Amino acid sequence: MNEPMLRFENAAKGDEGLTVLDKPDTACNDKVMNEPMVRFENVTKRYGSLTVLDELNLDIARNEKVCIIGPSGSGKTTVLRMLMTLEQIQGGVIWVDGEPLTHMQENGQMVPANDRHLRRVRSKIGMVFQHFNLFPHMTALQNCMEAPVSVLGLPKKEAEARASELLDMVGLGDKRNHFPIQLSGGQKQRVAIARALAMRPKVMLFDEVTSALDPELIGEVLNVIRKLGAEHDLTMLMVTHQMGFAKEFSDRVCFFYGGKIVEQGPPDQLLGNPQNERTRQFLSAVLEAR
Amino acid sequence: MSIWDWSYVWEAWPYLYRGAIVTIQATVLSFVIAVVLGLIVALIRQSPNRYVSTTMTELVEFIRSTPLLLQVFFVYFVGPQFGILIPAWTAGIGMLGIHYAAYCSEVFRAGILAVEEGQWEACTALNLSRMRTWRTIILPQAIPPIVPALGNYFVGMFKETPILAAIAILEMLQQAKIFGANNYRYTEAIVMVGFFFLVFSLVASAIVQSVSIWLNRRYRLQ
């Protein structure tokens, strides 16, 4: 079933304790700045009897760049998909910018979020997918204009200016009227990045964005991400297999194994001198494959 | 008596012309009903409410497995039993449209299911509303590939219009039969009707073919 809008009827009860956190509007500026941009609190994700994520706790600070690594099936992509509300969660709460994502406060009580709330919180998040998911019947420019016009209500002129600017930034100003099928994988992925940025998100999610690319096209996409990190205030969360990029780019690397964060830390430490046995095994396996 | 007599061809012509107009009107009108209703039914079948979607699916199955003639009889004759008079034209066109709406809904459904899951996810990530997602992202991708299938049903409906004669709608074949009965000479009129159907089918199929090629190019689907 193609059902994009996910509902959260199954979210766990027993979140009462979380209301102690101040709502953003009552908090003073300092507090807002110290508050994490994204917080996973005891988040559990199950498919039937299979537990993919087990009581995950993870805070991501404003403007922090976090890379998530781990073997396939470790739940790392699920983290991003839950944040984008593409997956329901079975327990816990996800906070974005001080607001609960999957719940909302009503008369001081936490209740499952309705569609309007979801849409408001979701507008702070942008996502780039492994398989691009560009709209095949629209040009690069139209791909980048669709959401600003129809969601943000921007006038066409303004949306076009914004889209052009972003396409220039990712180095595709001359391809603005090309359809996705006329672009290479790397170019498609750069359009997808521009498309997500056009919504001015505070958090960007990158889900294995180079995995579907031919090796010689990976660099151009990583360069765009590098530039984004250097020039803009963006919180970034990326699942990647590019260890070199993770090391140079991120503030923190999290290693997932079996639905848990087994080890996390600054990239130099985690990638250079891992403490956990699992991490060492994974890293040596990845390095051997090189 | 000769096998083929051209004078009958000229004499039958006015009958067939009148009938052809009715046939074409009936086909076009009921095709519009079939496409619009078929799309609506397909969208309802996507409903997350399982009772709604299964009820629709069962209804579609039912309509598809019972004869159009019987359905037309049902609509036309059951109404008056309860004091509701339905004109033959309304009953005939309406039922032909509903019957093929069941087929078209299957086609639309296949088209919708063929759109990649990632397109839905991108729409969620971009926060597009549900309406907007359907209207500008999903349907423009779902419909061009199914145009040939819809076109084939158009041709199919055209060939089913003679059924309407059963409730006294004077379409082409019925006119030919009337002409034949009046003149004790069926050959020319019925062969002409057959020829007209054949030409129409072949031409319509060719048009459908080129439209689908054009659509695929227009929407960059190939």
Place this chain on the structure above:
Amino acid sequence: MNEFPLTFSVLALAHGLLITIIVTIGASLVAVALGLIAGLIRVSSLWPLRWLAVAYIEFFRGTSLLVQVYLLFFVLPFFGVALSPWAVAIFGIGMNYSAYLAEVVRAAIQAVDRGQYEASIALNFPRLTMMRRIVAPQAIRSMLPPSGNLLIELLKSTSLVFFITITEFTTASKLAADATGNYLLFFAVALFGYYFLARALITPLVRGLERRLSSGFVREALA
């Protein structure tokens, strides 16, 4: 509504149902026989034969079924061939559906992987052996689901013999309804009767056939 017409109508309805079943079976036998022949000729390597098959298929698919039935029923007698309504029903419907079936046969044969043909040529099979032992078992499996749909369409189209005065199921229900005035009852019964024939008899039959043929196919492939 008194007792007598009701009993009478129920019997007439049962009789009509029986006739519908007989016409369906007869016409589908004709359709299968002619459809297989036309479909095989359609993929023949000789172009005149191929074109003959194309003409046959396009004629029967392109002119309406009822037109064909009228040609047999009203026009043929002028040429001294007076078929009984039964023959018209069974051959008219059978020939019409044979054209659709021929297309199914063609599609199924052409859907068999090219590699299978190449392997057969590499193994030096005669063409007939290749068709019989390699292509046919694979093609038949992919023919079954569309053939099942065609069979249901054929069942529905038997209602058209209403127009040539055979009292089959639809006609019987119409007559019974006319006689008693209760259109809702008899048409509803007839609708569910067709639904039952299609979904409780034809669909399971085709499914069963599919299962049997594909399991046999797997056994053969393993042996």
